[in-house]
Amino acid sequence: xxxxxxxxxxxxxEVWNFGLGDGIEKAITMAAVLRSKDVTGEMTLSIGSxxxxxxxxxxxxxxxxxxxxxxxxxxxxxxxx
Numbered sequence: 001x002x003x004x005x006x007x008x009x010x011x012x013x014e015v016w017n018f019g020l021g022d023g024i025e026k027a028i029t030m031a032a033v034l035r036s037k038d039v040t041g042e043m044t045l046s047i048g049s050x051x052x053x054x055x056x057x058x059x060x061x062x063x064x065x066x067x068x069x070x071x072x073x074x075x076x077x078x079x080x081x
Contacts, residue, residue, distance in 0.1 A: 011065070023063025027054040030061065031076060043076040 004076060014028040015021035023030065024047060031043050041057040052065045 022067050023065035024067050024069060026063050027052045027061070030054055031056070035076075035079060040079045044076050045074040045076070048070045050055045 009028070010018075010021055010025045012025075012032045015025045015032045024045070027045055029078045031045065033044070039056060044053075046053045046055070047067075047069050049063065049070050050064060050066070051062050051070060054061045054063075
């Protein structure tokens, strides 16, 4: 990851520009890119033990994580047109 401090997350532009990132940072970046491509459905980021799952419109992607933020979930509401 770009940052080693516990709980400190790199912003999507930092993940993109440096080509680094923990799974949580990569999932957030992917969600931002999907939103910019007009994906409007609800998105969910769920952090489990050692992985984060991004769910969008019935599809999901998993990324390994070691940020220590297990047991958290973020719902990114649908984007209005």
